[in-house]
Amino acid sequence: MVTGSGQAFPAGRSQQEYWDGFYGPRAGDNRWTRAVFLGAGCGRRHTAVDPTVEDISGWSTGERMARYLAEALPLAAAAAGDALDGAGLAAGDLGLLAVVSCTGYTTPGLDIRLAELLGADPSLQRLLIGHMGCYAALPGLGAVSDAVVARGRPALLVCVEVASLHVQPPSADMEQTVAHALFSDGAAAVVVEPGGGAGGPASGLEVIDVVARTDVATADHMRWDITDLGFRMGLSRRVPDVLARHVGPLVDDLLVRNGLGRGDVDGWAVHPGGPRILDVVEEQLGLGPGALDPSRRVLAEHGNCSSATVLVVLEELRRAAPLAPGEAVVALAFGPGLTLYGVLLKAV
Numbered sequence: 001m002v003t004g005s006g007q008a009f010p011a012g013r014s015q016q017e018y019w020d021g022f023y024g025p026r027a028g029d030n031r032w033t034r035a036v037f038l039g040a041g042c043g044r045r046h047t048a049v050d051p052t053v054e055d056i057s058g059w060s061t062g063e064r065m066a067r068y069l070a071e072a073l074p075l076a077a078a079a080a081g082d083a084l085d086g087a088g089l090a091a092g093d094l095g096l097l098a099v100v101s102c103t104g105y106t107t108p109g110l111d112i113r114l115a116e117l118l119g120a121d122p123s124l125q126r127l128l129i130g131h132m133g134c135y136a137a138l139p140g141l142g143a144v145s146d147a148v149v150a151r152g153r154p155a156l157l158v159c160v161e162v163a164s165l166h167v168q169p170p171s172a173d174m175e176q177t178v179a180h181a182l183f184s185d186g187a188a189a190v191v192v193e194p195g196g197g198a199g200g201p202a203s204g205l206e207v208i209d210v211v212a213r214t215d216v217a218t219a220d221h222m223r224w225d226i227t228d229l230g231f232r233m234g235l236s237r238r239v240p241d242v243l244a245r246h247v248g249p250l251v252d253d254l255l256v257r258n259g260l261g262r263g264d265v266d267g268w269a270v271h272p273g274g275p276r277i278l279d280v281v282e283e284q285l286g287l288g289p290g291a292l293d294p295s296r297r298v299l300a301e302h303g304n305c306s307s308a309t310v311l312v313v314l315e316e317l318r319r320a321a322p323l324a325p326g327e328a329v330v331a332l333a334f335g336p337g338l339t340l341y342g343v344l345l346k347a348v
Helices: 015-026 031-038 061-087 110-118 137-151 174-182 216-221 239-256 275-285 293-302 306-320
Strands: 002-008 012-014 044-046 096-101 125-130 155-162 185-192 205-214 222-227 230-235 265-270 328-335 339-347
Touching (some): 002 205, 002 306, 015 031, 096 110, 096 137, 096 306, 137 155, 137 185, 155 306, 174 230, 216 222, 216 230, 216 239, 239 339, 265 293, 265 306, 293 306
Parallel strands (some): 096 125, 265 328
Antiparallel strands (some): 012 044, 205 339, 222 230, 328 339
């Protein structure tokens, strides 16, 4: 059961400030690129490396990876600390720490350094989930939930991404304009405990089931290409079309095998990969007005923080309309592969 959550973001700017202060002049500042950038649904984003202050577009991948640890670790620690506090636990109570990230490499891993910074016991078991992209929080949540059930000890899942490290050299390429317009930095964490948590019965979300679907024929539609100048994002305009084919059957599979239908879902926590992604999910699932408002607010206020985002949406959903015991939530996220993941949760 999810009993605590936390999130952390670096400083941010408005989308207009990012365009005027960096991306616009470098993308040609024509009406097409401007419309795409400013129409991405992001009113504000967060960047640990602010491109209007520090241009790293010419940095080598090695230089960017050296910076990754310095930026990712404090964000991860802040989100993890809040999640532990929310659950009323200390790092020494954990049986497992799982860290998710796709925006950097470091060895010893971020998981080792985070465990040390939190003051965890040296015997703490760790899991590092790397480079699955925007959907990775959901298989991570499934893995830590299984571990909690199997071993009877709490686990902490931390997702941290620093996409601002991968700003690319000046280009009017539309895929790069979209990537630069959407992605943001941040961390989100959840504590998962067995039963009602350390203090007995407690308000939380029980993880009921997890489903996945990968369309390998469209694997090239969403990708990270590792170059000498950081990680270059590839985003095909055909991604929403692929998602439209699969999201309905995926959700129905998840619900039907648990004796539910779409009308039984009380909340939807959908990864906001972009405005069109949210429109497609809304259309294909036949959702009513406002069903995806939490996702749209997170996109507007924080941008797309890759793996961390769906956990931020889940918390936004809970804050906006507290769930009553027994109410069901479906979390959905999408990423490279092209892969869809869904998780069914129930309020307790």
